[in-house]
Amino acid sequence: MRAVISNTSGGPETLVLKEVPDPQPGPKQVLLSVKACAINFPDTLIIEDRYQFRPERPFSPGQEVAGIVSAIGPGTTKYEPGDRVIGWLNWGGMAEKVAVDETQCIPMPKGMPFDEASAFILTFGTSYYGLKERGHLVPGETLLILGAAGGVGLAAVELGKAMGARVIAAASSEEKVKIAKEHGADGGIVYPRTLGDKASRKELSEAFKEACGANGANVIYDAVGGQYSELALRAVAWEGRFLVVGFPAGIPSIPLNLPLLKSCQIVGVFWAAWVAREHDAFEKSTGELLEFYKKGSIRPLVSQRFPFEQASDAIQWVAERKAMGKVVVIIGDQ
Secondary structure, rough: EEEEOOOOOOOOEEEEEEOOOOOOOOEEEEEEEEEEEEHHHHHHHOOOOOOOOOOOOOOOOOOOEEEEEEOOOOOOOOOOOEEEEEEEOOOOOOOEEEEEHHHEEEEEEOOHHHHHOOOOOOHOOOOOOHHHHHHOOOOOOOEEEEOOOHHHHHHHHHHHHOOEEEEEEEEEHHHHHHHHHHOOOOOOEEEEOOOOOOOHHHHHHHHHHHHHOOOOOOEEEOOOOOOHHHHHHEEEEEEEEEEEEOOOOOOOOOOHHHHHHOOOOOOOOOHHHHHHHHHHHHHHHHHHHHHHHHOOOOOEEEEEEEEHHHHHHHHHHHOOOOOOOOEEEEOOOO
């Protein structure tokens, strides 16, 4: 089979597409013939040894796949050859075949295309875990989302509306804010790609406060980090919840007087660790997400599709923060 391989630490240009041996499913695993692999920001980090997982080389990036079960390992009970499933891994998905634990797969809803399926579970799973389990978002609350046009951000927009919140979308361009509004956001803020002097930071802080209203944001979903985090936190409501989701703009430094003054919470959102620790809660959450999808309340936006031969370009696209919604590599026949 063919796979995209990282042999040395570096950017997307270091990746190579080559022939490698077919994997074999182990106990309680399924072997997937991969049809599509979605790109996520961690894929840009793991190939540069900047992610919390550092696999031994050679390895393939790719955390999120959709495909058809072609074989099953000993003791596998949930799936049979021919089943259409969504799977997730820490790495290894950017290949024509991949072995996945059956507990890290869910059935594809009827009628869901492979590209959408590959773009579903990590982004919507992360955002739903953040908003429901960590942010305790309730109808009528104000939700401010940073990075609102990216994969997890746009998922948070749709889920926030499905959960009855007033959603304010913050993104780095008018085009991205427009996309977020098309997916349900009630209002939007364009923030600069870089923050310069003190005056520009104060201006953005005031813009966050104005957009959220006099009472502030009950929940802030931060998928950006960097200097933007503190400026958004200044717009939090009394006893609000600030969700730490990602850091494409860098790991922020937060003055701890801010949560004290608003009696607010700063809450981490680590979906994969939660899934591993609380699988029953994850399965319940996934069932609720699939119901949202079946009702049409949520749907992955696949804005860019790359052929398998251009997988490195897909990762570069995400690394440069060009993505709106999800970027997907098409691997097999759709």
